[in-house]
Amino acid sequence: MALETTEIQERLIENFGSKISNFDQSKDIFTFEVDSDINTAVILFLKNDSIFRFHFLTDLCGIHYPDNEENRQFAVVYHLHNWYENKRIRIKSFLNGSNPEIKSLSNIFLSANWMERETYDFFGINFTGHPQLKRILNMDEMISFPMRKEFPMEDSGRTDKDDRYFGRTTTNQPIVK
Amino acid sequence: MSELLLPPEHRYAKIIKERHNEDGSELSILNLGPTHPATHGIFQNILLMDGERILEAEPTIGYIHRAFEKIAENRPFYQITPLTDRMNYCSSPINNMGWWMTIEKTLGIEVPKRAQYLRVIVMELARISDHLICNSILGVDTGAYTGFLYVMQFREKIYEIYEEICGARLTTNMGRMGGFERDWSPEAFRKLDAFLEEFPAVWKEFENLFVRNRIFIDRTVNVGAITAEKALAYGFTGPNLRAAGVDYDVRVAQPYSSYEDFDFIVPVGKSGDTYDRFCVRNAEVWESLSIIRQALNKMPEGNDYHADVPEYYLPPKEDVYNSMESLIYHFKIVMGEVPVPVGEVYHPVEGANGEIGFYLVTDGSRTPYRLHFRRPCFIFYQAYPEMIKGAMLSDAIVILSSLNVIAGELDA
Numbered sequence: 223m224a225l226e227t228t229e230i231q232e233r234l235i236e237n238f239g240s241k242i243s244n245f246d247q248s249k250d251i252f253t254f255e256v257d258s259d260i261n262t263a264v265i266l267f268l269k270n271d272s273i274f275r276f277h278f279l280t281d282l283c284g285i286h287y288p289d290n291e292e293n294r295q296f297a298v299v300y301h302l303h304n305w306y307e308n309k310r311i312r313i314k315s316f317l318n319g320s321n322p323e324i325k326s327l328s329n330i331f332l333s334a335n336w337m338e339r340e341t342y343d344f345f346g347i348n349f350t351g352h353p354q355l356k357r358i359l360n361m362d363e364m365i366s367f368p369m370r371k372e373f374p375m376e377d378s379g380r381t382d383k384d385d386r387y388f389g390r391t392t393t394n395q396p397i398v399k
Numbered sequence: 400m401s402e403l404l405l406p407p408e409h410r411y412a413k414i415i416k417e418r419h420n421e422d423g424s425e426l427s428i429l430n431l432g433p434t435h436p437a438t439h440g441i442f443q444n445i446l447l448m449d450g451e452r453i454l455e456a457e458p459t460i461g462y463i464h465r466a467f468e469k470i471a472e473n474r475p476f477y478q479i480t481p482l483t484d485r486m487n488y489c490s491s492p493i494n495n496m497g498w499w500m501t502i503e504k505t506l507g508i509e510v511p512k513r514a515q516y517l518r519v520i521v522m523e524l525a526r527i528s529d530h531l532i533c534n535s536i537l538g539v540d541t542g543a544y545t546g547f548l549y550v551m552q553f554r555e556k557i558y559e560i561y562e563e564i565c566g567a568r569l570t571t572n573m574g575r576m577g578g579f580e581r582d583w584s585p586e587a588f589r590k591l592d593a594f595l596e597e598f599p600a601v602w603k604e605f606e607n608l609f610v611r612n613r614i615f616i617d618r619t620v621n622v623g624a625i626t627a628e629k630a631l632a633y634g635f636t637g638p639n640l641r642a643a644g645v646d647y648d649v650r651v652a653q654p655y656s657s658y659e660d661f662d663f664i665v666p667v668g669k670s671g672d673t674y675d676r677f678c679v680r681n682a683e684v685w686e687s688l689s690i691i692r693q694a695l696n697k698m699p700e701g702n703d704y705h706a707d708v709p710e711y712y713l714p715p716k717e718d719v720y721n722s723m724e725s726l727i728y729h730f731k732i733v734m735g736e737v738p739v740p741v742g743e744v745y746h747p748v749e750g751a752n753g754e755i756g757f758y759l760v761t762d763g764s765r766t767p768y769r770l771h772f773r774r775p776c777f778i779f780y781q782a783y784p785e786m787i788k789g790a791m792l793s794d795a796i797v798i799l800s801s802l803n804v805i806a807g808e809l810d811a
Binding site: 299 | 464470473504653743744778
């Protein structure tokens with residue numbers, strides 16, 4: 223493989239300095255973090271640079287980390303792929319928990335359009351500059367963002383799935399609903 | 400009429416009001432879908448039409464969204480395969496195997512060669528059944544029903560092989576961490592041999608029906624063409640991208656499950672139109688048949704069908720009843736007390752319609768912290784409005800079926 227991870231790391235630090243951090247090659251795909259305010263600049267550089275040529279956006283998704291500190295409660299994860307050298311990288315941008323906002327990639331990759339809409343739909347991450355940021359898989363009337371960890375999987379008012387009916391709890395309290 | 404379909408403030412309603420054709424004709428709105436026999440799945444497109452010609456399209460998706468990613472966060476790893484079945488249900492074994500390989504990558508499980516070859520066989524069978532459906536349905540949409548009915552019986556034969564392997568037909572839930580749940584029966588191999596014996600002649604006949612067929616060529620050549628640059632920008636993968644002339648195939652770029660042991664070519668098209676997509680799929684079926692034959696010939700001796708990982712692989716039932724160790728493993732696996740390393744992996748496999756990726760984030764608990772499915776349909780379907788712009792309505796149907804968009808995968 224011609225494109226070495228150390229080369230990527232050095233070249234990125236050379237161009238963006240400390241805004242790129244936490245390089246990790248321990249498992250699977252070379253991963254690093256990018257400050258959320260320069261995500262488009264870094265990805266555009268990775269795409270158009272004559273050495274990097276990460277020309278394909280494989281995947282874009284969000285992750286919710288409610289237990290992290292305020293400024294790192296959401297992450298947007300980009301998977302880029304260079305087919306010439308067959309090299310994949312993963313880029314993470316952490317966002318603020320109460321106001322998750324990041325610049326849209328839809329001008330760089332056409333395919334980012336729906337992937338960002340999906341991420342908005344499920345996590346409520348606001349992609350600024352997106353041409354049509356609205357829900358895509360869920361109905362428009364929905365008010366919450368279902369992939370956030372605090373969103374319950376099931377209706378909490380359900381009474382037919384009480385653990386005590388299945389002997390899964392040791393306490394012998396009377397069932398009061 | 401159009402007021403009934405759309406609210407007056409809709410973009411199209413405004414365009415219709417403002418546009419005045421010289422001959423006095425009006426633009427119209429057509430609501431294609433969500434349920435229509437010609438769309439083969441639940442796809443809604445609001446079309447702005449000038450006569451028979453499509454000026455603009457607005458797709459709505461999500462009609463069968465089942466929140467698989469959310470459900471997966473609440474399921475132990477071995478209960479997630481049934482979810483992957485229901486994504487691309489035309490080729491569920493590929494999804495199943497892709498998911499198992501993702502976990503194996505996380506856990507660092509080495510699968511025995513024979514199990515890997517068995518996986519290759521079943522994945523290629525799935526690819527054949529998927530392409531067979533896609534191409535024959537494309538035939539139906541251009542008016543040739545016979546070919547569809549003719550090759551459909553061979554999908555049935557493939558499903559019978561699945562049945563011998565795992566007991567299920569459509570939503571297969573096949574395999575376990577580290578291999579298969581049971582060894583393939585002699586009957587499975589007999590059915591596979593019979594399939595390899597009978598199918599090529601039929602597929603050749605099917606090919607002859609279409610490839611030089613004047614009506615089919617007229618309906619498909621230069622219909623829904625997309626350039627390689629556009630296709631890349633829209634995130635195309637799989638046969639749709641190869642039809643545009645880019646030879647990217649995950650099986651070659653990042654071989655998994657011993658694909659590097661087999662000789663096969665990656666068929667590519669040129670113009671990226673419907674006809675090329677048909678031909679690429681058609682050629683891929685021949686390559687898949689060849690891969691299956693090679694795998695059968697090279698099949699290692701012995702009867703390994705799973706890796707030796709007692710912490711993750713359910714022991715046979717008779718051992719659970721008769722030996723303490725197996726009972727403990729059984730209990731620990733079912734109750735989810737097996738350790739899972741913390742980390743993140745992304746595993747791509749070449750699905751029947753593109754690169755299916757599994758992005759798995761684990762936090763050491765029994766369920767994924769986050770599981771994201773890269774669904775190829777979801778990504779390339781956004782090019783559909785652009786592909787049908789300026790086409791006739793009947794072409795829109797043909798383009799949709801030639802893209803092989805599967806509603807279950809689109810909506811996950």
